[in-house]
Amino acid sequence: MSERESASPQHDPDARLGDLFENLPAPTRQIPTVDTSGPVPGSRRAAREAAGRSAAPKDADPTAPEGATSDADDAPRGARGGDETSTAATSGDGASAASAASAPRDVPEAPAPLGGGLDDLFTPTRDQATTARPKKKRRTGCLVALIVVVALLGGIAAGGIWVWNTYGDKISEAMGWGEPKDWEPGLATGEALVTIKEGDTGGPVSTALYEAGVTKTEDVFYDYLINENIAVTFYPGVYRLQEKMTAEAALAALRDEANKLENTVSIAEGGTIASSLPGIAETLGIPLEELQAAVADPSAYGVAAPSLEGWLFPAVYTFDPEVTAPQVIQRMVDRTRESLTAAGVADADAERVLTIASIIQREGKTDDFAKVSRVIQNRLDIDMLLQMDSTAQYGYGSLHEGVVSSSAEALESDNAWNTYIHTGLPVTPIASPSDAAIKAAMNPADGPWLYFVTINLATGETQFSETLAEHEQGVEKWREWCRANPDGGC
Numbered sequence: 001m002s003e004r005e006s007a008s009p010q011h012d013p014d015a016r017l018g019d020l021f022e023n024l025p026a027p028t029r030q031i032p033t034v035d036t037s038g039p040v041p042g043s044r045r046a047a048r049e050a051a052g053r054s055a056a057p058k059d060a061d062p063t064a065p066e067g068a069t070s071d072a073d074d075a076p077r078g079a080r081g082g083d084e085t086s087t088a089a090t091s092g093d094g095a096s097a098a099s100a101a102s103a104p105r106d107v108p109e110a111p112a113p114l115g116g117g118l119d120d121l122f123t124p125t126r127d128q129a130t131t132a133r134p135k136k137k138r139r140t141g142c143l144v145a146l147i148v149v150v151a152l153l154g155g156i157a158a159g160g161i162w163v164w165n166t167y168g169d170k171i172s173e174a175m176g177w178g179e180p181k182d183w184e185p186g187l188a189t190g191e192a193l194v195t196i197k198e199g200d201t202g203g204p205v206s207t208a209l210y211e212a213g214v215t216k217t218e219d220v221f222y223d224y225l226i227n228e229n230i231a232v233t234f235y236p237g238v239y240r241l242q243e244k245m246t247a248e249a250a251l252a253a254l255r256d257e258a259n260k261l262e263n264t265v266s267i268a269e270g271g272t273i274a275s276s277l278p279g280i281a282e283t284l285g286i287p288l289e290e291l292q293a294a295v296a297d298p299s300a301y302g303v304a305a306p307s308l309e310g311w312l313f314p315a316v317y318t319f320d321p322e323v324t325a326p327q328v329i330q331r332m333v334d335r336t337r338e339s340l341t342a343a344g345v346a347d348a349d350a351e352r353v354l355t356i357a358s359i360i361q362r363e364g365k366t367d368d369f370a371k372v373s374r375v376i377q378n379r380l381d382i383d384m385l386l387q388m389d390s391t392a393q394y395g396y397g398s399l400h401e402g403v404v405s406s407s408a409e410a411l412e413s414d415n416a417w418n419t420y421i422h423t424g425l426p427v428t429p430i431a432s433p434s435d436a437a438i439k440a441a442m443n444p445a446d447g448p449w450l451y452f453v454t455i456n457l458a459t460g461e462t463q464f465s466e467t468l469a470e471h472e473q474g475v476e477k478w479r480e481w482c483r484a485n486p487d488g489g490c
Helices: 003-007 013-022 044-055 077-089 097-102 118-122 126-175 202-211 220-227 247-255 273-284 288-294 325-342 347-363 366-381 389-396 408-412 435-442 468-484
Strands: 189-196 237-243 264-266 316-318 451-456 461-465
Touching: 189 202, 189 264, 202 220, 220 247, 237 247, 237 264, 264 273, 273 288, 288 325, 316 325, 325 347, 325 435, 347 366, 347 389, 347 435, 366 435, 366 451, 366 461, 389 408, 451 468, 461 468
Parallel strands: none
Antiparallel strands: 189 237, 264 316, 451 461
16 A cells, blocks of 8 residues: 555545535426527527537447437536536546547537528528529510500400491490480471382382481381381372371371372472383373373473473472373473572573582582582583583483492493583483572582582581592592491492
């Protein structure tokens, strides 16, 4: 035994352990908490855990239970500065602190770090870079979708405009929009005489009612017959009706025999001998041949002209039942003379004025009569061809075909009435002019116009021009209207 051992007091080992445990502080109850959140990228904790994983021995005990942790890891964060001391105190075998610290410890696997430093905070990761690309695609896709939508809406709008311009009237009619086509009941007033010719059906009768001021629109009477599926036979004659009648009231009046005027005939404004004689014969019961013979000799009525065309004044006439054909014609010629006298026309100028007035009657509407008269006079003054379609149609026999434009055959026909070929006035009047047309022939309006064209046949709107270029623009407007209204009488 060494001196050191003999000199040092001998102690009981059990007493040493007892003293150690007696000096330990009283235990306090602590509830361990687990921080499940991952370390903040770039923090000290993230760096420390990364270093611990890299320093862990590769031959760690595989038998250690999963999730086992060291004392230092389980200790509160404030005690982690004394890991070595606490380990030595709890070893129980007096082992040195160094050997205890060098013992392998089970370190829990830390979550993968989101970044290693400040650079990682500002440098987009690969995943972030790939997720940014679809945003650009979405922006491009939205722009393309917007363009497609705008194009579709523009196409729909353009199509709607075309449909409205082409079928607007029919759409308004079908939907009940716009101005009513028929008069309201209770507005009928005054007197209107309507002439029905032999063979007239719903269409011509509807037009006759409108021209006489009975119905509000030209087609309303005919549409009423069709919509109500009414079959009716119209008898020729002159009927006394009222202005502003409904289509239903007009039909009832035409069916009433009390409204038919006996021995009453009418000559239409702009009518001709050929169009007037059949109605006179039917209404008065005079053979057509007798009437044709009565008009064959103008001199029998004191008319110095090759024909009585233009001398049968447009008006309503009532005759005695025993009237003869010459008496009928004489009555109409006398009425023409009354109108000529009232307008201040000398007898020597009667035929010329009637010829001009007959063209005015066929070419323009009443409001434009004086302007049409001026165009005729301006052309006559410079020996310019009149080029009036009505004269070409009359000479060719197509005046009453119901269209405005002339056929190529009519324009090329070499007859005494074709003003497209012959300078000056036609050889005779071409129709029966009204008082208004005769007055316009005597009093043309002031103006430089040499051309005119009706650009809207429904309203009668007419463009008057001084130059050929302006006139051609008006002709194009007329063609556009005709294209939009194929059944408009072009």
